[in-house]
Amino acid sequence: MAAGRNDGRAALWPGVAALAVATGYLIALLAVERPAVVIALLAAGIAVVVAAAWLGLFGRVSAAFAEHENRLALGAVTAAIALAAVFHEDHFVLLLVTTVLLYSVATLGLNIQFGYAGVLNFAGASFFGIGAYTSAVLNTHTAIPHLVVLLIGGLLAAVIGSLLLVPVLRTRGHYAAVVTIAFALLLKTFLEVNDILGGPQGMQVPSMKILGWSFNDNIELAGVSLSFYMNYFVVSLLLLIGAFIVVRRLERSWVGLNLDALRLDETAASCFGLDIARWKITAFLIGNFLIGIAGALFGMVGGFVAPNNYTFADSLILVSILLLGGIGNPWGLVVATFIVVVVPEKLQAIQEYRFLLYAAMVIAVLLFRPEGLLPRPVRRYFPGWQP
Amino acid sequence: MDLGLFAQYVMNGLMLGMMYALVAVGFTLFFGVLDVIKFSHGDVLTVGAFTALATFVGLTGIGLRSPWLELVVMLVAATGAMALLGMLIARYLVMPLRGAPPLNTLLITLMLGTVLRESVRLFYPQGGNPKPFPALLPRASIDLGDFNLRLDNVMMLAAGVAAIVALQYLLNRTKLGLAIRAVAQDEETARTMGINFTAIVLVTFAIGSGLAAFAGVMNGLYYNEINFGIGLYLGVIGFSAAIIGGLGSIYGAILGGLLFAALQTVGTVLLPFASAYKDVFAFAVVIAIMAWRPTGLIREKISERV
Amino acid sequence: MTALLEARGLTKHFGGVLALDGLDLAVAPNEILGLIGPNGSGKTTFFNVVTGIYRAEAGSIIFDGAEISAAAARTVYRVGISRTFQRSRLSLPLSIFDNIMIGNHKHLNQSLWFNLFRRGDFKCEFEASYRAARALVEVFEPALADRLFEPVEGLPMIDRRRIEICRALISAPKLLLLDEPSAGMTHDETKELMDDILLVRERNRNLTIVIVEHEMGVIERITDRCVVLNFGRKIAEGPYRAVAADTQVQQAYLGVA
Numbered sequence: 001m002a003a004g005r006n007d008g009r010a011a012l013w014p015g016v017a018a019l020a021v022a023t024g025y026l027i028a029l030l031a032v033e034r035p036a037v038v039i040a041l042l043a044a045g046i047a048v049v050v051a052a053a054w055l056g057l058f059g060r061v062s063a064a065f066a067e068h069e070n071r072l073a074l075g076a077v078t079a080a081i082a083l084a085a086v087f088h089e090d091h092f093v094l095l096l097v098t099t100v101l102l103y104s105v106a107t108l109g110l111n112i113q114f115g116y117a118g119v120l121n122f123a124g125a126s127f128f129g130i131g132a133y134t135s136a137v138l139n140t141h142t143a144i145p146h147l148v149v150l151l152i153g154g155l156l157a158a159v160i161g162s163l164l165l166v167p168v169l170r171t172r173g174h175y176a177a178v179v180t181i182a183f184a185l186l187l188k189t190f191l192e193v194n195d196i197l198g199g200p201q202g203m204q205v206p207s208m209k210i211l212g213w214s215f216n217d218n219i220e221l222a223g224v225s226l227s228f229y230m231n232y233f234v235v236s237l238l239l240l241i242g243a244f245i246v247v248r249r250l251e252r253s254w255v256g257l258n259l260d261a262l263r264l265d266e267t268a269a270s271c272f273g274l275d276i277a278r279w280k281i282t283a284f285l286i287g288n289f290l291i292g293i294a295g296a297l298f299g300m301v302g303g304f305v306a307p308n309n310y311t312f313a314d315s316l317i318l319v320s321i322l323l324l325g326g327i328g329n330p331w332g333l334v335v336a337t338f339i340v341v342v343v344p345e346k347l348q349a350i351q352e353y354r355f356l357l358y359a360a361m362v363i364a365v366l367l368f369r370p371e372g373l374l375p376r377p378v379r380r381y382f383p384g385w386q387p
Numbered sequence: 388m389d390l391g392l393f394a395q396y397v398m399n400g401l402m403l404g405m406m407y408a409l410v411a412v413g414f415t416l417f418f419g420v421l422d423v424i425k426f427s428h429g430d431v432l433t434v435g436a437f438t439a440l441a442t443f444v445g446l447t448g449i450g451l452r453s454p455w456l457e458l459v460v461m462l463v464a465a466t467g468a469m470a471l472l473g474m475l476i477a478r479y480l481v482m483p484l485r486g487a488p489p490l491n492t493l494l495i496t497l498m499l500g501t502v503l504r505e506s507v508r509l510f511y512p513q514g515g516n517p518k519p520f521p522a523l524l525p526r527a528s529i530d531l532g533d534f535n536l537r538l539d540n541v542m543m544l545a546a547g548v549a550a551i552v553a554l555q556y557l558l559n560r561t562k563l564g565l566a567i568r569a570v571a572q573d574e575e576t577a578r579t580m581g582i583n584f585t586a587i588v589l590v591t592f593a594i595g596s597g598l599a600a601f602a603g604v605m606n607g608l609y610y611n612e613i614n615f616g617i618g619l620y621l622g623v624i625g626f627s628a629a630i631i632g633g634l635g636s637i638y639g640a641i642l643g644g645l646l647f648a649a650l651q652t653v654g655t656v657l658l659p660f661a662s663a664y665k666d667v668f669a670f671a672v673v674i675a676i677m678a679w680r681p682t683g684l685i686r687e688k689i690s691e692r693v
Numbered sequence: 694m695t696a697l698l699e700a701r702g703l704t705k706h707f708g709g710v711l712a713l714d715g716l717d718l719a720v721a722p723n724e725i726l727g728l729i730g731p732n733g734s735g736k737t738t739f740f741n742v743v744t745g746i747y748r749a750e751a752g753s754i755i756f757d758g759a760e761i762s763a764a765a766a767r768t769v770y771r772v773g774i775s776r777t778f779q780r781s782r783l784s785l786p787l788s789i790f791d792n793i794m795i796g797n798h799k800h801l802n803q804s805l806w807f808n809l810f811r812r813g814d815f816k817c818e819f820e821a822s823y824r825a826a827r828a829l830v831e832v833f834e835p836a837l838a839d840r841l842f843e844p845v846e847g848l849p850m851i852d853r854r855r856i857e858i859c860r861a862l863i864s865a866p867k868l869l870l871l872d873e874p875s876a877g878m879t880h881d882e883t884k885e886l887m888d889d890i891l892l893v894r895e896r897n898r899n900l901t902i903v904i905v906e907h908e909m910g911v912i913e914r915i916t917d918r919c920v921v922l923n924f925g926r927k928i929a930e931g932p933y934r935a936v937a938a939d940t941q942v943q944q945a946y947l948g949v950a
Binding site: 378379387 | 786787801823827
């Protein structure tokens with residue numbers, strides 16, 4: 001698959017078409033109820049994707065995104081708003097979509113650590129949970145403004161993460177792996193034995209209030225009734241847009257180059273002046289900060305937190321999203337997050353099997369298509385820039 | 388602390404250390420031979436334990452009652468099946484990824500571990516709940532003052548030691564062991580000397596996985612129960628033990644296993660209020676050791692040429 | 694005249710193997726020094742110790758008046774020493790431009806704030822860097838100059854070596870260490886590469902080069918002087934002709950009759 005042409009300008013329409021088709025498909029998928037129809041839709045979706053790959057259409061779409069990214073990003077935001085408009089009264093769908101948005105922010109954070117800097121983090125869900133528990137504790141016991149609570153959630157995840165990782169960042173990758181796995185296992189047990197944090201049942205999280213506007217009530221707008229989840233949807237979308245922009249700029253800068261250099265060849269990178277420890281730590285902190293903020297917001301969206309939602313297996317789901325979507329490619333990540341989160345919700349029958357299924361899919365991807373669904377293209381510092 | 392209690396702690400520590408060492412040795416073998424971290428190792432242990440349990444159920448089903456015979460058959464079934472599983476993993480998942488970045492092998496084995504673990508949870512009858520494991524060893528025990536020395540623990544300890552001694556003998560005194568060490572040192576040279584690389588890799592994985600099954604059965608006998616998550620837990624401990632001992636060194640793995648068990652025991656004594664904290668303590672110390680001696684207490688094999 | 698780089702008594706073991714045995718070596722400013730010797734004589738180890746990848750157990754290294762024996766690799770780079778590697782070490786998935794820019798680390802603004810939030814200024818720096826990289830690539834292979842954003846992965850070996858040299862040169866180092874740059878090249882390609890190196894040196898009279906090579910024709914042609922290593926020690930030094938005629942050197946390469 002081509003990495004995107006950089007001579008002559010790629011057309012815009014393949015990107016627009018892809019966005020339109022994807023949005024329509026997603027609306028359909030979210031709207032249908034009966035399992036048989038869902039399965040039929042999924043099968044059709046797979047067939048279309050395979051056909052598109054075979055016809056080489058993915059290359060055109062990649063090129064369109066590479067060349068016209070800013071406009072297509074605007075299109076994607078519009079599509080998201082359209083989606084929300086279609087389902088403006090549906091609590092379940094809005095909650096699901098909001099979950100996808102927040103998981104996307106978390107995987108974007110994981111991507112900085114893993115996809116760019118090559119630092120393994122198998123406790124992504126644990127840090128997400130730290131953010132959620134921060135919301136629970138601070139919203140219940142303090143009067144700190146909720147937007148600030150989000151920031152604190154991010155900072156806490158970053159600080160705890162650095163305590164964990166800094167000692168082993170000088171060492172080989174597998175050390176970080178085992179340290180994060182151990183942390184994931186231990187945090188769950190720690191939360192379960194600590195009654196102050198609610199023990200195994202967890203804690204309630206008071207819902208979000210910004211400047212007196214409570215997020216818990218349905219909204220009446222020009223005679224149209226909107227689900228109260230719309231509040232959370234808007235904030236989450238803004239968060240995702242912000243995270244996406246930060247991640248994009250990070251990659252398209254000397255910082256992104258440093259991270260790639262140290263991931264691909266540490267020794268050579270240090271011979272050219274790179275402070276390996278400093279950049280690994282930076283990447284890890286920024287990544288965890290994003291994960292923590294997303295988690296803090298997620299706690300408020302769901303209304304309660306419990307240790308069982310932030311286990312090692314959940315961390316592996318996040319890693320699976322990264323590998324399925326294409327490491328290093330933020331667009332691929334968002335697409336993969338949608339698939340991984342939405343499908344088990346629509347097909348309740350496979351909910352129980354989702355860890356097994358996703359692990360098996362990742363094995364297949366690693367054996368046959370390690371670049372993932374949407375491979376990461378070569379770095380273009382300014383889309384559309386010609387020398 | 389009185390002598391009896393102290394002796395009890397020591398015995399527990401030795402038992403745990405033995406089991407951790409058996410798992411750690413597997414990790415170190417795989418790393419030594421192929422430079423891979425096989426994260427599914429712990430879950431192979433789980434599958435081995437459940438294979439033994441299933442064998443037991445089958446044997447009682449056909450009316451067999453002799454505990455010794457049952458134990459032997461279970462061990463043979465579990466170690467044999469896991470040895471085979473290890474070879475399949477090596478052949479179809481690890482070796483094809485040799486050209487890819489090492490990260491991919493780590494990931495694929497991690498995912499495989501999940502597949503194994505979830506398969507046990509989903510497909511073994513009532514797999515999500517802890518399952519009682521039969522007590523097949525003699526229940527006799529000797530009272531030495533305050534300390535109750537159980538015969539089955541002594542037997543398991545002896546068996547574990549015997550397994551490790553047998554492994555050392557295999558590695559250091561046989562031609563096969565020589566071939567394994569040659570491949571671990573320098574693959575290319577070993578190949579040019581006529582060693583069948585693939586065969587050695589498969590054999591090594593078989594040995595490591597068989598050891599895991601052995602550890603799984605031991606675990607079941609010791610706790611009288613097994614659950615689908617036990618392998619993950621032991622795997623993380625075994626891997627940490629292998630790292631602080633120095634990846635690639637068998638002695639290091641044993642040392643690491645015993646050290647981890649000792650840390651847990653110290654943790655239990657220091658922080659008696661919740662058993663979870665003993666693990667937090669042990670891992671905190673392990674992370675500190677990793678930071679202090681990144682290549683392990685006995686040097687990790689250097690594999691990079693500049 | 695003071696040496697630009699002076700190593701005294703460098704000693705380095707790898708396990709049981711003695712790679713550097715009390716090595717004394719001096720590099721004069723602005724010269725092109727050839728470093729030769731049979732395989733395993735310590736040439737690459739010397740480079741690795743100088744550039745801070747390994748630390749010598751004994752001895753000292755002085756560069757431009759400063760002691761760098763215990764310096765980390767990134768410090769060595771910052772004081773002006775740059776290198777290529779025996780095994781080509783480029784980041785294959787990255788573009789030619791990216792690979793070269795890795796070498797330009799000290800001239801690029803690395804602050805997070807600048808990179809994330811001052812995009813206008815960043816763009817200026819990016820464009821200036823592009824022009825600099827392009828100019829350098831044009832010296833070695835004009836055909837590549839328009840393809841700077843292609844991944845290195847697809848390029849033939851000789852182009853990769855050229856890009857590696859560009860990566861080492863982009864930061865305008867004072868000392869350039871070349872480790873078997875012509876490995877894997879044909880005669881003509883080697884000649885071309887050496888012409889280009891000499892051209893770079895023409896334009897930049899401040900550059901000092903140490904080159905490890907096995908092709909004696911190259912050594913003879915472009916070096917001012919040679920140092921011969923064997924078993925981690927210096928056994929001869931002087932202009933190539935003199936050194937090639939030295940019986941000790943011949944024995945080292947060919948063995949004693």
